[in-house]
Amino acid sequence: MQNESFPALTGFYRLLFFYIEPISTTVPVFMIWFFPGATWFYNELVPEIKSVSNLHLPAKMAIWQLANCYFLLGLIGSLVFRAARDSLRNDLVAQERIVGALLMALAIADISQ
Numbered sequence: 001m002q003n004e005s006f007p008a009l010t011g012f013y014r015l016l017f018f019y020i021e022p023i024s025t026t027v028p029v030f031m032i033w034f035f036p037g038a039t040w041f042y043n044e045l046v047p048e049i050k051s052v053s054n055l056h057l058p059a060k061m062a063i064w065q066l067a068n069c070y071f072l073l074g075l076i077g078s079l080v081f082r083a084a085r086d087s088l089r090n091d092l093v094a095q096e097r098i099v100g101a102l103l104m105a106l107a108i109a110d111i112s113q
Contacts, residue, residue: 006085008095017081021106025074032067041067073109077102 009017032041038060043051045063055063084098 005089006081006095007092008084008099009081017077017103022074022078025070025077029067029071029074032063038063038067073106077106 006014028041032038039052039055042055042059042063046052080102081099084095088094088098
């Protein structure tokens with residue numbers, strides 16, 4: 001097993017961005033793709049007096065695209081942090097620049113939604 005040292009992201013933040021954040025962004029993907037489905041997700045996103053039981057195809061496709069965006073964010077967060085840790089083990093400055101850039105992108109995504 002590799003040495004898991006990653007000075008650019010330690011302690012709670014490592015737990016948060018290596019494990020919790022990727023899981024929390026990919027769980028909605030599987031909920032949309034499989035169960036309970038895109039219609040349920042739409043009803044949770046769009047408050048209406050009555051629930052929609054059958055989505056029009058364009059709305060369903062938009063929800064699927066949203067799921068793909070969640071999946072992409074989860075993959076990028078998970079894989080880029082690990083790649084920076086493994087590839088730049090002896091270059092703390094490069095690790096910090098990559099981690100900082102990725103955290104900025106994730107922060108912008110969180111604020112914009």
